[in-house]
Amino acid sequence: MIVAILAMVVSAVVAYVTYGQSQEQQKVAVRTELGQIIQRLQALSARGSADELKDDDGNLIAYSYSGDVNAENLALAEQAAVLVEKIPGGGLPSEYLVIADAFRFSDQYIRAIDVAERGLVRAPNSTIRNGILRLLGDCYFQLGDPVEGRRQFERALKLDESEQISIKQRSQVGTRTFWAETERRAGNCTEFQDQVRMARKLIEQMPDPAYRRQAARSLDMIDVECP
Structure with missing residues (x-):
């Protein structure tokens, strides 16, 4: 009787371990x-x-x-x-x-x-969250909902408040530039110019001259006549 019980216990343990290994292998395969x-x-x-x-x-x-x-x-x-x-x-x-x-x-x-x-x-990473929120903003614009699109861009800007000043400036310039381009493509010229103006103001405050020039060039590329 005892032998039979031990055999059942061993069998259950082996089955559990085998199942765990199978699950782990499946997880690795899916991730690959x-x-x-x-x-x-x-x-x-x-x-x-x-x-x-x-x-x-x-x-x-x-x-x-x-x-x-x-x-x-x-x-x-x-x-x-x-x-x-x-x-x-x-x-x-x-x-x-x-x-x-x-x-x-x-x-x-x-x-x-x-x-x-x-x-x-x-x-949890603010950089990834920022990228996701920018994407959401663009998608809502494409769906004809600029109000929700702008709300997503505002959410992205608020993420930067807890960052170091240099990281905050770079991220906000990127978001403002992306936002401006989205407004321009939607034909919202007033909002486009507002975002360009705020982006340029942020660029002027950047202490790193190399990044300041790079950010300015990126903004210049989209700062064209609004339809």
Whole structure:
């Protein structure tokens, strides 16, 4: 009787250990596959595969993938969105950002918002949170909701309040510049000029001359005539 009980206990322990090993192997496999997809999505973005979408007057209104690139990007984004939720506790915030950005480039703004929001709750790092909030702001603009878009940009700016002054300035200049470009593409010229003006004011306050020049050049690139 005792031998039988011991055998059952041993069998249960072995089954538990085997299950744990299987779960860990599955987790590693999922993370490996997800990592490969994330790298491919980043490669598509890095090589400048997006097309410029313009209105009837030739003004840039958005960037978007098309054709085979769009099909590949969207398929990979869908795969990644499924895989990232299979990881216990979810994936890395940066992974959610890449996936959401991929949906954005395929004009899937609602899907992008959904993924971005899930990444946001997992992002203690203010840099990643800032990137996610900028993405959310752009997506809401693309969906015709500038009020919510601006709210997301304001949230991004508030994140910087706890940072060191130099990091805060750089991040806020980046957010203001991105916000300005979003307003310009939406045809909101007054709001565009407001953001450009505030960005230039921040740039003037930067103590690092090299970064000040770099930030000014980036702003000059988007500070063109508003349609």
